[in-house]
Amino acid sequence: MPNRDIFANISPLDHRYARNEAQFTELEKYLSENATIKYQAQVELALVKVLAKRGIAPAKSVAEVEAAIASLTTAEVYAEESKTRHNIRALVNCIQAKVSPATRPYIHFTATSYDIVDTANSLRYQKATQNLILPYLKKLQQSWAQISLREKDQIQIGRTHGQHAVPVTFGFTMAEYVSRLGERIETISVQAEKLIGKFAGAVGAYNASSIFFEDPEEFEAEVLAELGLKPGEHSTQIIAAEPLTDFLHSLVSTFSVLAAFADDMRQLQRSEIAEIGEYFAAEQVGSSTMPHKRNPINYENVKSLWKAFMPRMITVYLDQLSEHQRDLTNSASSRFIPELITALISAAARLTKVSSRMVVDRENLAKNFAQNKQMIVAEPLYILLAAHGHPDAHEAVRKLTLKAQKTDLSLEELVEETTELRDYWQQFSQKQQQLILKPEKYTGIAAQKTEKIVKRWQQKFNYDLKLEG
Structure with a gap:
């Protein structure tokens, strides 16, 4: 297969979004067509390894297949596929062409x-x-x-x-x-x-492998174990x-x-x-x-x-x-x-x-926060009023916000000039009053929660982070 100018490629992933050379090299190992052929060949090799362990294929078959797939190229397989019109048959033919006659029968043995x-x-x-x-x-x-x-x-x-x-x-x-x-x-x-x-096998019922093995499911498990995989409960x-x-x-x-x-x-x-x-x-x-x-x-x-x-x-x-x-x-x-x-x-x-x-x-x-910092205390104000017994705190504060929007007065100033609400205000503790007077303090546990989340994932993934504060 000829090498192409990367900018002649059709996919933007190739010529624009993943063209960083180091990143592309990493991706190619697993996601390219070369990788597809390489991993398919590894499965064929795993099969031969198990056949050799079971004394069915010659012991030398493993080394022969390893050498064959080491020299195998995607171009070879594609050239063969142009004849067979079948990609896996092409792969099998290319591997068989590189091994001895004694090993050839065991390439793709009982497989679909x-x-x-x-x-x-x-x-x-x-x-x-x-x-x-x-x-x-x-x-x-x-x-x-x-x-x-x-x-x-x-x-x-x-x-x-x-x-x-x-x-x-x-x-x-x-x-x-x-x-x-x-x-x-x-x-x-x-x-x-x-x-x-x-x-x-061809329909998942182990038809071919059951001819040779009394334990076709165990045979399947052995082949997959060579690759670090497990079989599913059922396949077709x-x-x-x-x-x-x-x-x-x-x-x-x-x-x-x-x-x-x-x-x-x-x-x-x-x-x-x-x-x-x-x-x-x-x-x-x-x-x-x-x-x-x-x-x-x-x-x-x-x-x-x-x-x-x-x-x-x-x-x-x-x-x-x-x-x-x-x-x-x-x-x-x-x-x-x-x-x-x-x-x-x-x-x-x-x-x-x-x-x-x-x-x-x-x-x-800070500037964006300051735009409405006198209005955002409506929430703590209404909650504190309710906590101190106001019968309709939400409505009272809603009306105050409408008034505040029409004047230059803050909610705290409007509370002070409203006799009914001023009485409640005087019942607030100093800490509660500070939530209204200093809106920047009304952040709940945002900072603590942030640190807690970061610590959790730092421990899980072993990050090298310096905790501040």
């Missing part, structure tokens, strides 16, 4: 194509999870955890429905995503371990769809967490909010026509990638359906699964880079 295909896919997705997906996501989560600790006491106005609510801290805002991503990381790890293989010509479906769902739902974070951070960069910013290189351009623009391109890119790949989960659900013991309606669609993994890793890498350079504008955080 999807014993090889499905098992190889489960194996490479497990390896990709352990060596790519989890490390990239943990690195991202660690960058968020560091920001959370650093900003755990930084006041920020909370927002619900796009409106100012009650105060939080920016560290607390970040801790949400530390927690959500941490839970997704654990789910991905669990679901990857549940990926299964099969060696049960293909493995049961649900383990892969659940694994891919864990990836897509993780992608959604990344997209939610990106969208939140993008909104906080709006000109009228401007609480955070992306690092902007000296020669970076934000607009082709407006030189002053500094666009949140990285966050927008992640959200855009998510929009492209999130709907692919529908195809995964459709692939759960296969007529009777097997049809081919997932053979093309399942080949695009590596693209989903690649896009997720690309998004995680991009967010890690931009998060490590996040600029927090404390002046704008």
Whole structure:
């Protein structure tokens, strides 16, 4: 197969989003077509190893097959497939051509194509999870955890429905995503371990292997054990769809967490909010026509990638359906699964880079908080009034907020000039009064909760973080 100019490739994942050489090299090990052939060949090798252990294949067969697949190229297999019109038969033919006549009969012995295909896919997705997906996501989560600790006491106005609510801290805002991503990381790890293989033959009933083995299920387990996999309880010509479906769902739902974070951070960069910013290189351009623009391109890119790949989960659900013991309606669609993994890793890498350079504008955080700091104490005021026996505290405070909006008076000042409410005010303790007089203190346990969340994930994932405060 000829080498191609990367910019001649059709997929943007190749020529734009995953073109970093080091990252591409990592991805290629598990997600490329070369990797597909490599892992399929490893399954064929596992079969020969068990046949040799059982004294069926010659002892020398293992070394012969190892040497054969070491020299095997994807180009060879594709050239053979152009003749056979069958990819696994082509793989088998290429391996057989490189071994002795005594070994040839035991390549693919009692197997069907999807014993090889499905098992190889489960194996490479497990390896990709352990060596790519989890490390990239943990690195991202660690960058968020560091920001959370650093900003755990930084006041920020909370927002619900796009409106100012009650105060939080920016560290607390970040801790949400530390927690959500941490839970997704654990789910991905669990679901990857549940990926299964099969060696049960053409319809899953062990028809061929039962000719030679009194214990075909044990034989299956032995072959899969060579690869570090387990069989499912039942398979047809293909493995049961649900383990892969659940694994891919864990990836897509993780992608959604990344997209939610990106969208939140993008909104906080709006000109009228401007609480955070992306690092902007000296020669970076934000607009082709407006030189002053500094666009949140990285966050927008992640959200855009998510929009492209999130709907692919529908195809995964459709692939759960296969007529009777097997049809081919997932053979093309399942080949695009590596693209989903690649896009997720690309998004995680991009967010890690931009998060490590996040600029927090404390002046704008304070300015935005100050816009409504006299109004946001409506919640503690109404709760304290109710706690001190006011019969309709919520309505009383609602009317005060309407009055405050029409005047320059604060809620505290309006309480002082309202005889009925002033009597209640005087019953408040000094600490309770301070919640009304100093709205910046009304952050609940945001800082403590932030630190608690970060400590939890630091311990789980062994982060090297310095706890502040």
